[in-house]
Amino acid sequence: MTTRSPARSECGADDQLSEFVYLDHAATTPLTAEAAAAVGDALRLFGNPSSRHTLGQAARDALDEARAQVAALVGGADDEVVFTGGGSEAINLALRGTFAARRGTGHLVTTAIEHAAGLECAAALRRNGVDVSIVAPEPGGHVDPARIAAAMRADTVLVSVMHANNETGAIQPVDEITELVHAAGALMHVDAVQTAGKLPLDALGADMVSVSAHKFGGPKGVGALRLAAHHRVEPLICGGGQEAGRRAGTENLPGVRGMAAAAAAALPRLRDPRHREHQWRLRTRLLRHFDVLDGVRVHATNPVMAETISVAFDHVRGDTLADVLDLNGVCVSTGSACHAGRDDPSHVLTAMGVGADQARATLRFSAGPATTEDDIDVAGRATVAAVRQLRRVSGTAPR
Amino acid sequence: MTTRSPARSECGADDQLSEFVYLDHAATTPLTAEAAAAVGDALRLFGNPSSRHTLGQAARDALDEARAQVAALVGGADDEVVFTGGGSEAINLALRGTFAARRGTGHLVTTAIEHAAGLECAAALRRNGVDVSIVAPEPGGHVDPARIAAAMRADTVLVSVMHANNETGAIQPVDEITELVHAAGALMHVDAVQTAGKLPLDALGADMVSVSAHKFGGPKGVGALRLAAHHRVEPLICGGGQEAGRRAGTENLPGVRGMAAAAAAALPRLRDPRHREHQWRLRTRLLRHFDVLDGVRVHATNPVMAETISVAFDHVRGDTLADVLDLNGVCVSTGSACHAGRDDPSHVLTAMGVGADQARATLRFSAGPATTEDDIDVAGRATVAAVRQLRRVSGTAPR
Amino acid sequence: MGRFSATVVDHFTNPRNLGEIDDADVRAFVGNPVCGDQILLTANVAADDVVSDIRFQAFGCSASLAVASLLTATIHGSPLGELTDLDAARLEELAGGLAPDQRHVAALGADVAHRLVNNFRRGANDDDPISCSV
Amino acid sequence: MGRFSATVVDHFTNPRNLGEIDDADVRAFVGNPVCGDQILLTANVAADDVVSDIRFQAFGCSASLAVASLLTATIHGSPLGELTDLDAARLEELAGGLAPDQRHVAALGADVAHRLVNNFRRGANDDDPISCSV
Ligand SMILES: Cc1ncc(COP(=O)(O)O)c(C=O)c1O
Ligand SMILES: Cc1ncc(COP(=O)(O)O)c(C=O)c1O
Numbered sequence A, B: 001m002t003t004r005s006p007a008r009s010e011c012g013a014d015d016q017l018s019e020f021v022y023l024d025h026a027a028t029t030p031l032t033a034e035a036a037a038a039v040g041d042a043l044r045l046f047g048n049p050s051s052r053h054t055l056g057q058a059a060r061d062a063l064d065e066a067r068a069q070v071a072a073l074v075g076g077a078d079d080e081v082v083f084t085g086g087g088s089e090a091i092n093l094a095l096r097g098t099f100a101a102r103r104g105t106g107h108l109v110t111t112a113i114e115h116a117a118g119l120e121c122a123a124a125l126r127r128n129g130v131d132v133s134i135v136a137p138e139p140g141g142h143v144d145p146a147r148i149a150a151a152m153r154a155d156t157v158l159v160s161v162m163h164a165n166n167e168t169g170a171i172q173p174v175d176e177i178t179e180l181v182h183a184a185g186a187l188m189h190v191d192a193v194q195t196a197g198k199l200p201l202d203a204l205g206a207d208m209v210s211v212s213a214h215k216f217g218g219p220k221g222v223g224a225l226r227l228a229a230h231h232r233v234e235p236l237i238c239g240g241g242q243e244a245g246r247r248a249g250t251e252n253l254p255g256v257r258g259m260a261a262a263a264a265a266a267l268p269r270l271r272d273p274r275h276r277e278h279q280w281r282l283r284t285r286l287l288r289h290f291d292v293l294d295g296v297r298v299h300a301t302n303p304v305m306a307e308t309i310s311v312a313f314d315h316v317r318g319d320t321l322a323d324v325l326d327l328n329g330v331c332v333s334t335g336s337a338c339h340a341g342r343d344d345p346s347h348v349l350t351a352m353g354v355g356a357d358q359a360r361a362t363l364r365f366s367a368g369p370a371t372t373e374d375d376i377d378v379a380g381r382a383t384v385a386a387v388r389q390l391r392r393v394s395g396t397a398p399r
Numbered sequence C, D: 001m002g003r004f005s006a007t008v009v010d011h012f013t014n015p016r017n018l019g020e021i022d023d024a025d026v027r028a029f030v031g032n033p034v035c036g037d038q039i040l041l042t043a044n045v046a047a048d049d050v051v052s053d054i055r056f057q058a059f060g061c062s063a064s065l066a067v068a069s070l071l072t073a074t075i076h077g078s079p080l081g082e083l084t085d086l087d088a089a090r091l092e093e094l095a096g097g098l099a100p101d102q103r104h105v106a107a108l109g110a111d112v113a114h115r116l117v118n119n120f121r122r123g124a125n126d127d128d129p130i131s132c133s134v
């Protein structure tokens, strides 16, 4: 999104966006105008939803309405939506809450390409006595359902697989996996943080689905877990009876209202083929820019999120390339944002069999709903120039 | 606060407040104008603080600045502040995080008058094998340090006591308790949710201090734990390295900025004797209204927060009285907000030895910094009229 | 009071037929042992079995106070025989709806109405006064 | 690039003395085995021990590229003897400051400068080319 982009939000993130082509939507998205307005309104609605007086009940009504809107996005009944402090908390509640309700026994199956939230939960569970199997992806970035099946045991309680990977965009076969998990009598969790607002979630048969508002135009620090009525988790946060005893604490009303408004704004896009086509057009267009370069490799094979483009540029360091682009007004990441600043190569690419050097040579471009073809051209041209420049600096450019 | 109140926030909670005298600040407070502006600004600052590009770094800078402002309120160094999703999460992190880091062994001492968050953590810890001692308060609402000392054992890991009780306002002797806890080589946690922004916290010697933004003019759904550098807790939310590994997940930047602005606005009040005097004047004034009634008892003895007035009106049901007041434009609670809607009498009053009927006859008035003497007069007159009316309905009014 | 119907708010705010008839033809009292809510009805019954005067006193939640008032307004001027139809569902309907946690209020109201009829038929009386324990 | 000083941004954006001198009087190469960053200096030294020409190539983080450029700008026209004073602290200062996680970049820069002097004194040369492994 640049100054040329026609769709400008009124009270959104204009000031910043106008100077930048922002292609880091997988890290976080600008607040939509609808969400900004909803947050602003909710800030005025200040009663405690647990108070019985009029101001409290007004807050309660706003909370209930938001719950219905989020339920429409994630699927499931209103009372199957648990509001959380973000995607990570939702994932923690799903994984650790499930095992805590079983006194920490049983077997967890998950994958090597999960987000740090999923992997760290798995590590914490393992430290506390849960058996954990971690399934590797295929070289194209996808988890093979047969490998999940092979990892499952009689005492498998839960299988957790992400809907699409945040670094590569690879869409995982979660429907097939859910089917085999349910056939085996186990529970299924899907980390849909990267797909919420981009792919429909209501058809997901999983028992638990995690989402995070700031990935689909809502505010940071709020998320939700779709938790099937038949499944009980032990709360991460104990205390008052908020969220039907599943998450204590006065509710983040502005955050929740913002998330609900973003969800409502995203819903029509989900059913709009033109939106999908637009994203695919952007992807193809960006990759075409790179045709003039040697040594360019796209990490994930199909099926993949059109929005997320993970590319390695030989002889270039991804973080340095990102810095050059930043200086040229183009915001991208090397991989997951919470990985930024660390030197070790991406665990996702490593699990796919990508070497450390090529992993470090990787850049992630992630488009959003308001990204234009002009934005893509600016980013594409800047990237080609930057790759050439850095190859010149390292003396590895063809002479 | 009513229409007569001079201090009107510009983008705050006017629309609602102008119709009501709000005396439920212990449940939640209206957003201050400073906090509303800070949230609005932060919504535009949309980069992910973990992203290395300019927009990410701008978000990171805003986060760091907010941390310094919150550190000034709670005391301690900037890196001793862990942002959380509210007071309940902070308390959970302090209590459960401390024992999780010790593999769930040892002894916890806490009190019978803690907020549900503290008590439910204690119950969860007990279910998981931690020994828990719960100390009863004296009839005036205060915990006797000698009783804490008597409850402590050689294997006591942690003592957790609230700074002031949310239902009665009774200020607890946390300094004395911290001293004896430290002398015994144990750790101290103070739930300062009710005192943050009202009493100075920087002199608290405790190893952990919990606060919640919405209780001092900040937004709902964000809080902080002051966590001494020497003390390590196991995170409640595992994942990315945010909050120096103590709380994973993309940070609630608007919430945190709002909390920081509210903290900065509250700080000067803390050192302003006129503000304290004003609160005492309001308290005395409200109680004087009740002099015309029989059967009125204030629950807590001194020391008590001037702002929080817990009173039983004989022959009246507190929830019904609150409804009458609500119809007359006065917002109050029967006790803690998260208790509203439940029929069982307050655990705090019960622990103090108050009978079930008198506990049910209790109303909590809690004033805020913008409450005026006019507000108090409206509330006082409405309460006297309502008590008389309800006593007439039940036939227990003097004829 | 967003949790209450307009009818409930009306009767709660302006209770009808409040009080106690001294030397009433019949007295009926019920209390819910769980929540402690209590309703006392005192009534006079004319020769044609029609309730010619009725008063209530009540102690409890807002909804029970409102339902007690609503009950007197409904019963006043009605033949006693019609009161057997006045069950909890009908009372809830007359009240314009009740929240799930308030539904048992309607049962309390129906109880005391039926007790009024039965007491009158049997010539019995409840002597329990409203007691608020404190 | 908020994490970088103006000087670092300047040298990163407009690298000075980029390239490699064919048949240079001296070649110096260092690589950091942990992060993999590499700097290659090639220089000509005049009769009075003054560095009359110097070029760099570098592979690594933004700060190391900038420091390599800064290094050549600093060294160019200086007597070799003065380079022994050019330690990491001095380079960091010249760079206008470095973030904590970038400090080791200054050490890499100082290393390659000292190596340049030593190689020249010993008449040795590093033949390692920049290798980016992919
Ligand atoms: C003393 C005390 N502790 C903890 C809390 C919990 O704070 P929050 O609801 O913001 O999680 C509250 C208020 O609800 C409180 O009054
Ligand atoms: C796939 C995936 N899961 C979980 C998360 C965590 O979400 P949050 O940072 O909002 O807690 C992210 C993003 O950070 C993600 O991309």
Ligand code: FES
Pocket (backbone or CB within 6 Å): C032, C035, C036, C037, C060, C061, C062, C063, C064, C104, C105, C108
């Ligand atoms: S609460 Fe039981 S009848 Fe009112």
Ligand code: FES
Pocket (backbone or CB within 6 Å): D032, D035, D036, D037, D060, D061, D062, D063, D064, D104, D105, D108
């Ligand atoms: S990251 Fe080590 S020198 Fe650049």
